[in-house]
Amino acid sequence: MRFDLTDLQLFVHVLDSGTLTAAAQRSHLTPASASERVRGMEELLGTALLVRQARGVQPTAAGHTLGQHARQVLRQMQSLRGAMGDFGSGLAAQVRLRGNTSAIREHLPLAISGFLQQHPQLALELQECPSTEVLDGLRQGLCDLGVAAWDADQPPPLADLDCSPWRSDQLVAVLAAEHPLATRSSLALADIVHENWVGLPRDSALQQLLLKQALLLEKAAVASKPHLMSSALRLRVQLPHPEGLCQLVGQNVGLCVLPAAAVRRHAAATGVVAVPLCDAWARRQLWLCTAKGISPSAPAGRLLAHLRRESAGQP
Secondary structure, three states: OOOOHHHHHHHHHHHHHOOHHHHHHHOOOOHHHHHHHHHHHHHHHOOOOEEEEOOEEEEOHHHHHHHHHHHHHHHHHHHHHHHHHHHHOOOOEEEEEEEOHHHHHHHHHHHHHHHHHHOOOEEEEEEEOOHHHHHHHHHOOOOOEEEEEEEOOOOOOOOOEEEEEEEEEEEEEEEEOOOOOOOOOOEOHHHHOOOEEEEOOOOOHHHHHHHHHHHHHHHHHHHHOOOOOOOOOEEEEEOOOHHHHHHHHHOOOOEEEEEHHHHHHHHHHHOEEEEEEOOHHHEEEEEEEEEOOOOOOHHHHHHHHHHHHHHOOOO
16 A cells, blocks of 8 residues: 555545545645546555545545544654654654643643753653543554543543553533522532533533533433423633633633633632532543553653652652
8 A cells, every 4th residue: 555645635635625626725736636646545445435426525434544544644744743853953852742631731731840841852742632532642652641531430441551540630610709500519511501601612622521511411301302402512702721711701701611720720810610510520530641561762751750759749
């Protein structure tokens, strides 16, 4: 099988745009050349990759699978270019760390600052993604370390990864102080799902989790009472920064769900109240993970040891 990077990038553009013409433009190819490249890929594989329609194309099962692997290869090449560029800038090593929203935005920045000061020639690549993609990244060799979340009372059943508890990560509902539910000791997502919401961007790991849980509530509601309207989150504003979200909540624009650590930093200044969520998926534990049976590089091993010491409160 001989696909070059141009073939793979072209095919990803086809999937993203839905037409060969648009994909050709993005790839700086003529439509005829793009079409010929796709036909060559299909001939080489011996199967159709696209279903041609009057208004565009749709991937076949084989095309969908190829697209997944093509994106992975292109990400790896991008990471390789970045790593080589770092070496050219005088850095001696790179460590790749994946984490969920809470880990990347709240817990890791302070946890790694001292380590980076002690190792000025080390580059650290942080990538935010859902916990399932953190684990997949470790399995596929796309990252060296991972921080993922599970229910606090349920350890991760992963035989192929080494995972140890790192930090607690309770999710809380963020409400204006005068909100009728602000005096509750705890809330379930079902109590607030019909409210107006503000939230992180849809591609953030936390927002994906909330949307998934809201859709599960919607399916359960429709199954029991088909006349009920949708309970999917009614997002009025999306911002990438917890402080901005807390400010909007304090002004009664909507409510949101954030890690408790994020709200503690902004509650006093924004006038919001944090009420713990009692849903099992919201009572979370962050786990520090590595691939089992594969020794991390020396820099990754040093960072792993640092994070373990930092979590235990050691210097």
